[in-house]
Structure formats: C-alpha cells, structure tokens
Amino acid sequence: MRVSVIGTGYVGSVSAACFAELGHEAICVDVDERKVSMINAGKAPIWEEGLEELLEEYAGKRIIATSDYDLAVQRSDVSFICVGTPSDEKGNIDLSIVRSAAMSLGEAMAKKDHYHVVVVKSTVVPETTEKLVIPLLEKHSGKKAGKDFGVAMNPEFLREGKAVYDFMHPDKIVVGAIDERTFFMVSELYRGLDCQVTHTRPTTAEMIKYANNTLLATKVSFANEIGNICKKMGIDTYAVMKEVGKDFRISPHFLNSGAGFGGSCFPKDVRAIIGKAEELGYEPKLLRSVIDINEKQPLGMVRLLEQKTGELQGKCITVLGLAFKNDTDDIRESRSIPVIEELLRKKALVTAYDPMATEHMKKVFPNITYCDSAAEALQDADACLLMTEWDQFRRLDKEFATMKRPLVIDGRHLLDPKDLSVKIEYEGLCW
Known part of the structure; x- marks a missing residue:
C-alpha cells in the first residue's frame, strides 16, 4: 500500500521507515525543509537505533520526503498524522499542530477523487479524533467521513531508543476506526507483523494509549514511594521489588526505584x-x-548530597547522565534538569557528561562545564551524581580515584561499591 506520514519526529520517521520495511511505499511530509532533505538523502532527522539504516536502504525507493500535502495525498491511500502534541502551561496538550495537519489534509483531499483514509497516530486525549479531526477534515475537504473518506485512531506504543524494534515486534496494535472499510485498510498495513489487530472506537483507542502510559508511570512512582520508605528503614527496596515483580499480576517491569x-x-x-x-x-x-x-x-539526590557534604556553594559536582534515559539523546523532562537547577541555585559548580545528549542540554544550561568523557568529568570533583542508566556508567571504577572526594550519589542503582577496585563513599537514592 501507499502511505503518507505527516510529521518526521520520533513516531513519524520510525513509522515511515518501518512501513517501508514491511513493503509499503511511504511519503514523509514536513514543513521543515532540512528534515525533508535529510530523509531524501537517507539520513535520520533524529537518533533512533536502526532508523538510519532503514532510511539508507529505502530513501529514493520506498521512501521519499516532501513539504507538499497535495503530492502526498494524491500519491497515497492512507495518511498518518504523527505531529507533536506538546503540553501548554497548564499541562493540557496543545492540539494546534494536529489542527493544522487536519486542515491541510482536508484541503488536499478536496482535490482527490478517490477514497482516502486519515489515521491519527499522535497521542491525543479522548474525543479529539471525533470532535476535532473529523470536523476539520469534513470542513476543508467538503466530503463526508465514513462515506467519502475514512478516519481512524492508531496509537503508538514505542519506546524511545527502541522504537524501530517495538514497531516491528508489537505486543498490541489498536485501530480505532469509524467503519469496517477503514479498519481493513489500516490493518492491512500491519499484515507482515505477528500481532493481532484490535478494532475499537476512536475514543477507546485514544484512552488505551493514555491508560497504558499512566499505568506505567504509576508503577514508577509507586516503586519510588516504597523506595523512599525503605530508605528510611534500611531496607533494600530492590530486594523487595524483585520478589514483588515475580507476581504474574504485577510483573517486574517499571518497578525500579530511582530518580523518576x-x-x-x-x-x-x-x-x-x-x-x-x-x-x-x-x-x-x-x-x-x-x-x-x-x-x-x-x-532527593541534592538532599542526600547536602547531608554528606554540607553547604554546596563552590563545590565541584559532577552530573553523569543528561538524557531522560539511556540509548537516546532526548532530554525532555530529564530528571537531570531539576537536579542541575537546584545545584546551580545552591551555587555549586556543575560539570556534566552524557554519551549523546550534551548538545541538547547546552541549550538549557549553557554556562555549566561539559566534558567529553566520564573520566574527564570526574577529575577533581567533590561528588558525583549518577542520573541516567548508561551501561558505560555501570563499568566505571578506577575513574572515581581521580575525584577530590570519591562520593557517589546513585539515582539509578547502577553501582555496587563492593564490586569496585577503588574505595568510594556510596549512597543510593532509595537503597
């Protein structure tokens, strides 16, 4: 089949590349001409494991990129809306980009004679597809949903850093389609995957996405709450959660206590x-x-640090890990950001290192010191805060010997001081 993908961020670029891998033709649409040029050259606009290899293989063959909605709609059967839905000041999602994409698609569909399907893949709150997207498509196309064109909501369940793998090995595929014809067309796109496709209403599909993510987030905060209590009682929360996770009703995933x-x-x-x-x-x-x-x-990382060192003013504190998690360069809502903010507020001297996310964090904190390696960042430091679960941080050992004071506050349960060849002062956030 032929698909067009509106938006070339994490979800859009991965979806286009993976649809090409499944044998479909994909047209990427973006207003950013730099991203359009990169995709046409076989270069990934964002970092995702395995993405660039797919783009290199299919660019100019099964994948092309353009900023022309008319071209994309005329040359495709299904259009996916994969644009961003950032939060506003109150925490509600900003639907302005979704609204703009729906209007542009409607205008392009007005010039098309054949049946077309629009699929919302962006994460949107329940009722958005039916109460916002469909009315905009109908208004700007002059056509009727369910008669002249189809509409569906098809949420993504992709982990950043592992999105290509997750797309190709899904545990669920949900299509909230307004009619059977639409459901069949969207389902056919996933035919090559070993996973049942579930047909629901659009509002149900939208809620499934939110329920999925809020439950996982709840497990993390639950584990951290228990971890904070365990810390006060001298109990190893990881030993607790290891056994709790053996319950088949709970599972061990997302029960690791830490920085959030x-x-x-x-x-x-x-x-x-x-x-x-x-x-x-x-x-x-x-x-x-x-x-x-x-x-x-x-x-809590900073509180533990102050308990160990006293006043932080003028002290050299190393922050290892800037991305919100390992295997990505994404710093959005990274737990390192409030930690660095608090360190700077207390007038500490901050040195930082991350394998991938440094350039992004420089835009947030341009005046702290960034290093090219963990070893360089640890040199002469008064303390180290471990913030991201990079595997290379698990292998740190003799590098701690170069610190002025080998004090390590671990926010991700990365180290066991008994396994190190050098002696360090170690404190876990919840253990």
Whole structure:
C-alpha cells in the first residue's frame, strides 16, 4: 500500500521507515525543509537505533520526503498524522499542530477523487479524533467521513531508543476506526507483523494509549514511594521489588526505584489525562500523586548530597547522565534538569557528561562545564551524581580515584561499591 506520514519526529520517521520495511511505499511530509532533505538523502532527522539504516536502504525507493500535502495525498491511500502534541502551561496538550495537519489534509483531499483514509497516530486525549479531526477534515475537504473518506485512531506504543524494534515486534496494535472499510485498510498495513489487530472506537483507542502510559508511570512512582520508605528503614527496596515483580499480576517491569521518569510521553500524558478528567468535573487524585512524587523525587539526590557534604556553594559536582534515559539523546523532562537547577541555585559548580545528549542540554544550561568523557568529568570533583542508566556508567571504577572526594550519589542503582577496585563513599537514592 501507499502511505503518507505527516510529521518526521520520533513516531513519524520510525513509522515511515518501518512501513517501508514491511513493503509499503511511504511519503514523509514536513514543513521543515532540512528534515525533508535529510530523509531524501537517507539520513535520520533524529537518533533512533536502526532508523538510519532503514532510511539508507529505502530513501529514493520506498521512501521519499516532501513539504507538499497535495503530492502526498494524491500519491497515497492512507495518511498518518504523527505531529507533536506538546503540553501548554497548564499541562493540557496543545492540539494546534494536529489542527493544522487536519486542515491541510482536508484541503488536499478536496482535490482527490478517490477514497482516502486519515489515521491519527499522535497521542491525543479522548474525543479529539471525533470532535476535532473529523470536523476539520469534513470542513476543508467538503466530503463526508465514513462515506467519502475514512478516519481512524492508531496509537503508538514505542519506546524511545527502541522504537524501530517495538514497531516491528508489537505486543498490541489498536485501530480505532469509524467503519469496517477503514479498519481493513489500516490493518492491512500491519499484515507482515505477528500481532493481532484490535478494532475499537476512536475514543477507546485514544484512552488505551493514555491508560497504558499512566499505568506505567504509576508503577514508577509507586516503586519510588516504597523506595523512599525503605530508605528510611534500611531496607533494600530492590530486594523487595524483585520478589514483588515475580507476581504474574504485577510483573517486574517499571518497578525500579530511582530518580523518576521523564521523556516526551509519561509526564505529558499523565498531565493531559489529569486535565481531561478535570474538564469532565472529576478530580484524579491518584494521577496527581504520580506527578507530585515524580517532581519531588530527583531533588532527593541534592538532599542526600547536602547531608554528606554540607553547604554546596563552590563545590565541584559532577552530573553523569543528561538524557531522560539511556540509548537516546532526548532530554525532555530529564530528571537531570531539576537536579542541575537546584545545584546551580545552591551555587555549586556543575560539570556534566552524557554519551549523546550534551548538545541538547547546552541549550538549557549553557554556562555549566561539559566534558567529553566520564573520566574527564570526574577529575577533581567533590561528588558525583549518577542520573541516567548508561551501561558505560555501570563499568566505571578506577575513574572515581581521580575525584577530590570519591562520593557517589546513585539515582539509578547502577553501582555496587563492593564490586569496585577503588574505595568510594556510596549512597543510593532509595537503597
């Protein structure tokens, strides 16, 4: 089949590349001409494991990029809306880019004689597809949904850094289609994958995405709450959660205590569903607690640091890990950001290192010191904060010997001081 993908961020570029891998033709649409040129040259506009290899293989063959909506719609059967939905000041999602994409698609569909399907893949709160996207498509195309064109909501369940793998090995595919014809066309795109496709209403599909992410975020905050209690009692929370995770009803995933969750999905999605609930007159106390715990959690790193060192003014503190998680350069909602902010507020001298995310963090904190390696960052430091689960940080050992004071506050359970050849002062955030 022929698909067009509106937006070339994490979801859009990965979806286009993976549809090409499944044998379909994909047209990427973006207003950013730099991204268009990169994709046509076989270069990935963002870093994702395996993405560049797919673009190199299929660019100019099964994948092309353009800024022309008319071209994309005329040459495709299905259009996916994969644009961003950032949060506004109140935490609600900003649908302006989705609105713009729907209007542009509607105008392009007005010039097309054949049946076309529009699929919302962007994460949007329930009712967005039916109450915003469909009316805009109908208004700007002059056509009727369910008669002249189809509409579906098809949420993504992709982990940043592993998105290509997750697309090709899904545990669920949900298509919230307005009719059977639309469901069949969207389902056919996934025929090559070993996964059942579930047909729901668009609003149900939208809610599945939010329920999925808010549950995972809740597990993280739950584990951190238990971890904070365990810390005060001298209990190893990892030993506790290892056994709790053996319960088949719970599973061991997302039970690791630490500095909290970040990224482009969990914080934004929990806040968005909170906003939707309040719009409906419901107070989501549990979900508010999930966010509150997550906001406070990383600051525990600084409290532990002060307990060990006293006043931080003038002290050289190394922060290892700037990305919100390993295997990505994404710093959105990174737990390192509030930690660095607090260190700077207390007038500490901050030195930082991350294998991939340094350039992005320089835009947030241009005046701290960035290093090219963990060893360089640790040189003469008064303390080290471990913030991201990079495997290379797990292998650190003799590098700590170059610190002025080998004090390590571990926010991700990366180290066991008994395994090191050098003696360090070690403190875990929740253990």
